[in-house]
Amino acid sequence: MTKTEERADYLPGGMIIHQRPDVFTYSMDAVLLAMFADAARAESVIDLCAGTGAIPLLLASKTQAAIRAVELQPKLCRLMERSISTNGLQEQIRVEERDLLTLNPAVDGPVDLVTCNPPYFAAPKMRQPLEEAGAKQIARHEVACSLQEVTAKAAALVRPKGKAAFVHRPERMAELFAAMQQVNLEPKRVQLIHPKPGRDANILLVEAVKDGAPGMKVEHPWTVYQENGEYEPAFYKYVLKGEGLHA
Template identity: 45%
Template sequence: MQNLLKDDERLDYLLAESLRIIQSPSVFSFSLDAVLLAKFVNVPHHKGTIVDLCSGNGVIPLFLSARTNAKIIGVELQERLFDMAERSITYNNLQHQITMLHDDVKQVTPKIGIEQCDVVTCNPPYFLAHEQSEKNTNEHYTIARHEIHLTLEEAVYAASRLLKQGGKAAFVHRPGRFVDIIAAMRKYNIEPKRVQFIYPKEGKEANILLIEGIKYGKPDLKILPPLYVYTKEGEYTKEVSEILYGE
């Protein structure tokens, strides 16, 4: 265990999946957004290739490994997060299924293969580079949360280049960028097919957007029922509790 963890890292449970993940409060800890995206996206059960862009500490590849036997590739720019992801994958004995690439999303497509992938997931930076009031003074969090190295449009373009015809791309973002993400998806031939808005609780505005599209798909957008995270009493709703902790 001592060789597994570095500095202020800890080994957390992914409860519903019976997996463990290395996290660090000063570098990166995954949020509910990643969990919801991993549950939202449609994935092949057996064969195929799934690519997760902006993987962070590998949380989405780990979650997806519990849903599919397909090959999973994670792409992460920050070396420290890439290293954490690799150690988590090894700890869970998933090296046969999950591969991490320490690379830039904008440059990685030729290395994975153009139009070779069945599914692409992405939890991209949410905030524009100039949104100074939202910036975190921690460099790791700033890069993960702000469009310093990767914009929303660049993330959608990368996903489109990776996907086969009929392949699926799924993103999680802020509802305020809904029009932007729709525009980018259509610009790069990913037709939006499923959208779900996540609300902190009933009576509040949505604060998370999940969207999935199909490469060269036909127009037919479905708005899924809303998902509420907390009850009026401040407890997780039944739906979210099942996502986090299992049945």
């Protein structure tokens, strides 16, 4: 199989996701966010920066809520649509091929839950035109939207006391918290993911409540691998085997 060929992979829990290595493939970060996000009582969900749809697909295992998957890139939208069709979720998940900055809260909100796996890295100082950026660059760097813009849009879309859940890098934790609080998203739950025992965390999960009161719970961290390179048994069962989808 070449990098330009589409492939069908399995998500935790058994759903099929269509991907292309040369365009974009989902990462563990998306799986962790889907497990972390509290969708139990949600009736409406928007996933921003949806990529190939890993988060919407996994959330569909946790909730009966209507899910809208917003993604800017046409190639990713086509892959996502095929995954939704393959899994028979056309009635629950709707793909919206659009710039998230064009979402209008008066029309597109309010919703109970917003999830987002945004670009992690700041745009280069010499920012190139969006049409010249590659698919992976748009997904990984703040070429199409900044951290401040995506948190502001999440806040605008979610209802009062609704929730917004993000996955990001720990080194940008302070920046993410500041951006959230500037738009009345109060961080309420935080979880850190460590690659191995004794290693610094490399993944940050945050859930905020719109207009929430101060007070944050730091949940027990996950460790992904044992020192011998094998998965930690608890992490393997909860995340990779999909038990967290039904917790």
